[in-house]
Amino acid sequence: MARHGDGMVQLPSYGDEREWAACTYCGGDTATRDHVPSKVLLDEPYPDDLPVVPACRDCNAGFSPDEEYVACLVECMLAGSTASSKIGREKIARILAQRPALAARLAQAREETPDGVRFAIEDQRVRNVVLKLARGHALFDLNEAHREQPSRFEFLPLFAMSAPARELFERRPTASCFPEVGSRAMQRLVLSPEKQLPTIGPAPWIKIQPGRYRYLVSAGVGAIVRIVFSEYFASEVAWG
């Protein structure tokens, strides 16, 4: 079995294969395999054995501009600047240097206020990316395809959360019912070293790349996916 950068074991899925027989995002064909998260949200060297889900060619290629936008936006917000010399992630500095139109668009969204620098966010592009990622994680970890619109969708910087909201966000939700037998989430629960079988423990945060990308999935009445980019940008998507 391969290991992620933080030592996480990549578990094979033994769940119902039918959920995997269509594009994760639109229900179309399965011509390609899409990385979740996309590599623009991670730094090199990439963790081994990144999660992949089936996707049609249109979806696989179609999300890339928005993913690039979100990855750049987050780093510009962190830097308070769109100047590539101020950007912390080398990859993002390179993208901004290579994509003048994107850099100009972000510069235009930047505003200096008495309270500090602000960025106007292109809401729909952020939603496209977060929803796509959440759908990918739900399929990969829970074996659940959620192509329907979510019942809850929120995103904001971690620092903007109140202390109680942050505590709730970070707390691992206790699974209120068993994930599908054979799904990776189920195996994580069963394999959880600090739990005695067959106790169902809380869903863990999965660190794809420490400091860069972590997520949590929880099965209950519906599904909850929480994602944090760069320990800055937090989101939660729920179905059901």
Ligand SMILES: [Zn+2]
């Ligand atoms: Zn598709």
